[in-house]
Amino acid sequence: SQQGEEDPQALSIQEGENATMNCSYKTSINNLQWYRQNSGRGLVHLILIRSNEREKHSGRLRVTLDTSKKSSSLLITASRAADTASYFCATGSTGGGNKLTFGTGTQLKVEL
Amino acid sequence: DVKVTQSSRYLVKRTGEKVFLECVQDMDHENMFWYRQDPGLGLRLIYFSYDVKMKEKGDIPEGYSVSREKKERFSLILESASTNQTSMYLCASSLSAPGVLFFGSGTQLSVL
Numbered sequence: 594s595q596q597g598e599e600d601p602q603a604l605s606i607q608e609g610e611n612a613t614m615n616c617s618y619k620t621s622i623n624n625l626q627w628y629r630q631n632s633g634r635g636l637v638h639l640i641l642i643r644s645n646e647r648e649k650h651s652g653r654l655r656v657t658l659d660t661s662k663k664s665s666s667l668l669i670t671a672s673r674a675a676d677t678a679s680y681f682c683a684t685g686s687t688g689g690g691n692k693l694t695f696g697t698g699t700q701l702k703v704e705l
Numbered sequence: 706d707v708k709v710t711q712s713s714r715y716l717v718k719r720t721g722e723k724v725f726l727e728c729v730q731d732m733d734h735e736n737m738f739w740y741r742q743d744p745g746l747g748l749r750l751i752y753f754s755y756d757v758k759m760k761e762k763g764d765i766p767e768g769y770s771v772s773r774e775k776k777e778r779f780s781l782i783l784e785s786a787s788t789n790q791t792s793m794y795l796c797a798s799s800l801s802a803p804g805v806l807f808f809g810s811g812t813q814l815s816v817l
């Protein structure tokens with residue numbers, strides 16, 4: 594079952610612009626994580642936000658979490674061509690045991 | 706750095722063959738996971754393990770089994786490969802649960 598759903602499915606922007614991706618989920622969570630995947634490779638962890646946190650920063654990344662709306666957003670500021678990748682949110686649920694449940698991802702393309 | 710190694714990057718098998726996908730992690734993580742990734746469906750959890758010889762079914766365990774005889778190694782077994790098991794298979798490990806996942810590079814399996 595898919596817990597997280599990302600929006601948009603695909604995003605194309607120019608280098609230097611900001612990119613915003615959204616994630617919605619259905620059940621209560623312990624934490625929400627964002628991952629990045631370059632084409633045909635494994636996923637790399639970007640950032641984790643706990644259910645009692647509202648905002649978190651890491652370099653050019655900013656993540657927000659609204660548990661009342663069951664949604665999160667990932668903002669990449671001043672994007673670069675190297676940011677071109679797929680981005681996935683993943684939720685760790687209160688009753689979900691040891692596992693994370695992933696969404697379907699947003700494909701980001703940053704053009705020069 | 707945590708390293709998760711999957712034994713094959715690309716694999717081609719015939720329908721009905723028994724297929725073994727191997728995964729090894731070098732950071733003494735308790736938890737290990739197998740996901741499959743298909744276009745438009747994101748990552749779906751097949752099986753996970755939180756200790757040696759322990760296993761739990763994920764969301765799509767049918768047609769698969771797993772083995773964890775040693776802490777560092779988690780094997781995915783396709784008992785009788787079918788064409789609908791053609792997919793990218795991703796192994797991951799984590800120290801805590803539901804914690805940050807460290808992924809291998811993936812195995813692209815084609816069943817002909």
